[in-house]
Amino acid sequence: MNENTEKSTTQEGKLVPFSPAQPVDETWRKSIPAQVFLNHFFAIDFHLQRQDDLFDLRRFPLFQDFAPAVSDEQRKALEKLLLNSWSAEYALRITPVVNDNQYLQSSLHWTFPQAYYSVLFSVRAFLHTMGEPVSNEEIIRRRIGNMVVRGYYPASIGFYASGPLNGYRTMRLPLAKFDIAKPDLTLPSRESAAQIEIAQFLKTSRDRRIKALRQAIQNNPKTALRSAKTGKVLQKFGLDQYKQLGKQIGYTTYFDALSRLRISSTNREIERFVESEIDVRLFHESLVNIVSHINAVHEAYIAKALGIQGYKQLIAKLPSYLQEGFLRERLNKVIEPMLLPEQSELRIAA
Numbered sequence: 001m002n003e004n005t006e007k008s009t010t011q012e013g014k015l016v017p018f019s020p021a022q023p024v025d026e027t028w029r030k031s032i033p034a035q036v037f038l039n040h041f042f043a044i045d046f047h048l049q050r051q052d053d054l055f056d057l058r059r060f061p062l063f064q065d066f067a068p069a070v071s072d073e074q075r076k077a078l079e080k081l082l083l084n085s086w087s088a089e090y091a092l093r094i095t096p097v098v099n100d101n102q103y104l105q106s107s108l109h110w111t112f113p114q115a116y117y118s119v120l121f122s123v124r125a126f127l128h129t130m131g132e133p134v135s136n137e138e139i140i141r142r143r144i145g146n147m148v149v150r151g152y153y154p155a156s157i158g159f160y161a162s163g164p165l166n167g168y169r170t171m172r173l174p175l176a177k178f179d180i181a182k183p184d185l186t187l188p189s190r191e192s193a194a195q196i197e198i199a200q201f202l203k204t205s206r207d208r209r210i211k212a213l214r215q216a217i218q219n220n221p222k223t224a225l226r227s228a229k230t231g232k233v234l235q236k237f238g239l240d241q242y243k244q245l246g247k248q249i250g251y252t253t254y255f256d257a258l259s260r261l262r263i264s265s266t267n268r269e270i271e272r273f274v275e276s277e278i279d280v281r282l283f284h285e286s287l288v289n290i291v292s293h294i295n296a297v298h299e300a301y302i303a304k305a306l307g308i309q310g311y312k313q314l315i316a317k318l319p320s321y322l323q324e325g326f327l328r329e330r331l332n333k334v335i336e337p338m339l340l341p342e343q344s345e346l347r348i349a350a
Contacts, residue, residue: 085119
């Protein structure tokens with residue numbers, strides 16, 4: 001390792017070497033986009049572990065008052081949606097059983113969509129419990145944005161961005177100061193660095209969505225924004241136009257970040273990750289932790305609606321390989337304790 005190589009510490013104290021100041025290595029240069037992507041998801045995982053606030057949920061008024069009536073028809077739909085969510089999470093978790101780095105690199109073709117779709121089906125089950133059988137992913141994205149802002153999620157996953165291009169506001173990441181520090185190619189080892197990474201991830205995700213919406217609108221003569229003077233399709237957007245687009249796309253949240261996994265897995269972008277020199281095992285570990293955390297939040301609401309016995313009955317119908325392992329552990333250590341009375345202070349996502 002040369003003197004320019006830096007080391008970053010993971011949650012487990014493991015050292016991961018990086019050489020951001022080593023442009024001569026062509027393989028490393030090509031790995032930079034993949035490393036940035038890993039840093040973003042590692043930062044979210046780091047933030048979740050540091051906040052450790054999952055049990056704050058049970059003291060939220062929205063959670064305490066969550067008691068929608070669930071019909072038999074809804075219950076059957078819930079079973080299917082949760083089966084899809086848990087099956088995808090199970091598949092995601094068993095990937096590193098094979099101790100082969102080349103295999104792990106190739107596995108990104110399916111671990112990326114597994115992580116995204118596990119959370120997507122979990123979200124759909126949550127919304128179904130609320131009487132909203134939504135399957136359109138854009139509607140789901142906007143619905144999740146509103147629920148994040150309203151405070152359905154603990155602070156660890158309650159961050160979001162809003163506003164127009166070049167004028168974003170990043171909320172619930174108090175240590176992220178864009179005017180003081182920028183994210184770099186090293187893994188975050190402090191909470192402030194993790195929040196900066198997450199804020200940058202929200203920003204780039206929002207950039208993509210706003211620019212894609214602008215292109216879609218302007219390429220359609222019926223929807224294109226036009227000059228008030230000439231009536232011609234606008235070629236350049238100002239603040240007013242970007243404000244319109246910002247309102248249309250709503251809030252940018254964890255769901256937008258996870259959507260980047262689906263986008264990356266469905267085009268050639270995935271090859272950058274497969275052929276890169278990043279720590280794929282660490283990437284996988286971060287995805288598992290993030291998916292588990294988010295799914296636990298949704299499952300807690302669902303269990304609250306069904307009652308713990310109703311929730312256990314739902315799990316009892318699952319294949320044995322799903323009943324045991326991570327799902328049994330989450331039931332015993334998170335879901336069931338979450339529904340017990342608790343009197344300690346509330347930490348609100350603010």
